[in-house]
Amino acid sequence: MGFVLMKKIGIITHYDVHNHGALLQLTALTRVLAMRGVEAKALRFDKNYDFMGHALKAKYDVSIKSLGIYLRYLKDKGFGCTKYNYQKRKTLNRFKVSAGIIGDYYSESPLLDGVIVGSDEVFALHTGPTPVFFGHCLPTDNVFSYAGSFGPTTYADICNLHSTAFVKSGIEAMKYVTVRDANSASVVRQLIDNEPPIVVDPVLLYGYKKEISEMGSPSYKNYLLVYAYDNRMNSKEEVDAIRKYASSRGLKTLSPGFYHDWCDYNVNVDPITLLSYFKNAEEVLTDTFHGSVMSLITESKLAVKTRESNHFKLRNLLLEYGLEDRIFQAWEDLDSVMSPNIDYDRVNVEIERRRADSMIHLDKMLQMI
Template sequence: MNNLKNTPCLIVTLCKSLNYGAYLQAFALQEILTTYGYQVSFLDIYDKENNIKRYKHLFGGIKNTPQSYIFNIRKLLAFKKYEKKLTIVPRGNLSRFKVVFIGSDEVWSVTNGSFNSAPEFFGINLPKSLKFSYAPSVGSSNVEDLNSYPKYVQGISELSMISVRDIESLEVAKKASIDKDISMVLDPTFLHDFVKNEEKYDISKPYILVYTYGFEKNIVKEVKAYARRNKLLILSAGFYHSWADKNIACNPFEFLSIVRNADSVITDTFHGSIFAIKYRKNFISYGGNKPKVKYLLESLGLEKSLVEVGYLSNDNTIDTTYSNLEAILNPKINESRNYLERCNTMMLN
């Protein structure tokens, strides 16, 4: 694909989200596309309203305390520094971009309260170039929710090629684009090797990593009991929880080494599950009520890691079997890369 060298390429995603998964999926897609020769930039969709939502989401919670405010300020500063690893361009004259990749993350969600849907997430207001989606998700939205935005549905239908990362997003794409083939691909974090990007973060004692926006009280109780039984610290990265032994407002690349060095991982999030899997950690997820988490783990043969409240109260251990993962995951990685190759072929023709 040398003919793509220095081809201006625009990625439209949540590039300024103060969330490890959102940042790392954006970074991963940038790195993958760069290997094909693209000169990658990100569109800044963070207008005044989205910036207000971003900061309100970080500082406006009813459970905020002085400790959590200080924690979130540190987190904000860490992310501000690492935004510089992404070339972010403002809305305006985008005519120089020959190709656009939309995704991944929940860019097709119209019900996510942490950001306003941008028309560009659906291919609208973008240059007259080839437009591809790569692994977007509708999150908790569904076909009916998207049907309330006919312009967005029309925008999806006009994309040059379409891929999604989960079943709910596939249903939306099928409704919008009846005559087009739609590919199921992996989140870009599965396609990039982050080893060279990791930044060391030393933790002096063995620990469980918890990665969650918040657990209900019964889960907190059993997690704490499990940690005591196994003489492990409870470490929370990226989110302040008063019940954790240690809260760390690390940068995204320190987060990677924190996952790598954890004794085990407890999460209920999509990317929390992904990074536990990438580093082959023993993990459990309380995210079975979230369609994207449930689909991810079931599609990789790791449905036994989906647990209900009370799991750790029954003397169960956190023990994940990965014996079949390579046979399932590697073909999906190849299919995802093949989709990108087809996008590149269309770009060259």
Template sequence: MSKVGILSMQRIFNYGSFLQAYGLKKILEDLGCNVEFVDYHPGECLVIAESGRGLSRKISKVLEVFRNDAPLKEKIRFIMYKKNYAANYYPYLGINKTMNYAPELDLLVVGSDEVFNCVQNNPNVGFSPELFGISNHAKKLISYAASFGNTTLQHLEQYKVRDRVTEYLSKFNAISVRDANSGAVVKGLTGQEPHYNLDPVLAYDFIGKCNVIPSKVPESKYMILYGYSGRFSIEECKAIRAYAKQKGWKIFCIGGVQDCCDKFIDCSPFQVIVYFQHAEAIITDTFHGTIISVITHQKFVSLVRRGGYGNAEKLTDLLERLHLSDRIICDMESLSQMLASPIKYEETDSIIRTGRKHTYEYLRQEISHCIQG
């Protein structure tokens, strides 16, 4: 049995990070591997956040929550969700507070998620060479559905790290990415076309295989607003509130609290899938919120943002690959019309089935080479 490590974003406190880590772990276990998660030391941020670092950043994040008009008890519920996240959900991944740096492995898999997004202001990540496999103790190094996120070739040149990243990528035995920008960066730096694979939340059949997803159905009629706290503007929240009121639905916020929140849902990552399954509609501006909408065959829209940190590159790429570009919304003017429009999932399901085959083929081949080598 191959000893395989996953170097990912498993300690980031959000549902998407958890589900992609869990999904990749289950796929590798399906392939007969003994899997463990590997940790990294955050690097120095190349971009400095306005909120600062360390304690000042944490205080700023808490204040962001209390600035919006959501009910106080829902804000407190969100704070408790963050406080208890590690204790509640790390055990599902087989991790705890003890960090696992550079273990001896047959194979190290870097990914999925934005592991290559090195030009960013998150001090929990920063520019960490370890996220590119540096200083690992594995016999073989590959990536799976890794993403540079908003980091482009131009950013690497601007911040004078292009040569370093090129050197890091040259040490991989195989590179798999999930999106066009990441593929362009890899091709531009190495001259090689990477493999393209589905994010693990698509690649692993959560609906058909995951036996820890509960079956209890939430009772009231509700829609889900899925995004980081305060990400939806006052104007956007007013439009969403008006739409929900017209429909007679409650607004359940998952992942963060927003101005128009009726209830913040503090639940397990697996319960999130159940909430999505039984919602009347979904509004999200996140990558994994979009994916969970797709795997649950929900009515949804994905709000694409081009300003600030932005999400346009990854969301547009994802929805184009799934042939669901018509679910992109840029403002709330067409919200009612778009959510009333039916989604034909047959073609998307076919794309996902093919992508799942490619996932297992890619990983099976790299594991096999590892055993042979």
């Protein structure tokens, strides 16, 4: 009896970050591809940090040179945050091993049928020019982009960083390019005079429906879930506004995934378990892309605080699902934005439509291998 060999695909994305959203989108893409008979794992590589400045680069090139940076981190953030992030690193590393989502170093993976670059801000240039993010030097000519994003990087930024030829040649050589947002589509259009399809993030593509339906409830009840990086939502104005709002609703504040010492609860969870905290929250307050995406797939009642660095990205996402009215910028508007209920019957129809359309583009990539 014969058998069919599974295709093997490498994924180039932000695999070595301590961010639940990044690992959720990577895991989602591997699971969608597995359903298509494809074995996929993230390829390891070294990220470039040249645009961050020589001194700050030592933070990421862990060595004796980075000791001073981490001592300052301990001093600035305090013992509680440092301990939390140490435990978080261990939790996420265990998850990556158990989920089996990390593969070989890219230059040591010669037997791949193809490579997919994405999702997440793989095309962003704020840290530095990393060749593999743009398909350069990969061990196959079958290179694609699924839901790649330039994040805050604009076409003007690419020109100002003298990176036009570097970025353009990589994008142009890819066999099929899809992006995650309108800014990224605009950049690709200006680079190669081609309009790339806008597809959904892998978290929305996969949906985690089975996992969400089977998961239990956290031991915490009646909480406002706060999902923001630990260097944000910490000013006195923000903390006072959030605490006042939570108190008016009779809610405790809970932060899963990032440490905020002013929250009633800070919990360390793996990326899948994190979804149960979203599902069971009374309300969700976030200022991140994947915090918004997790809210959508768990049908959470949410309000989204945008900032200069992410306003267009978040507005684009919520606009796609008719939820731009969930955005606020002034803290005094939090109550009025959060109060209305969300018609998730309508939202889910749009999610399913975009999911089906995005799957068509992913299948086209696989057919080209």
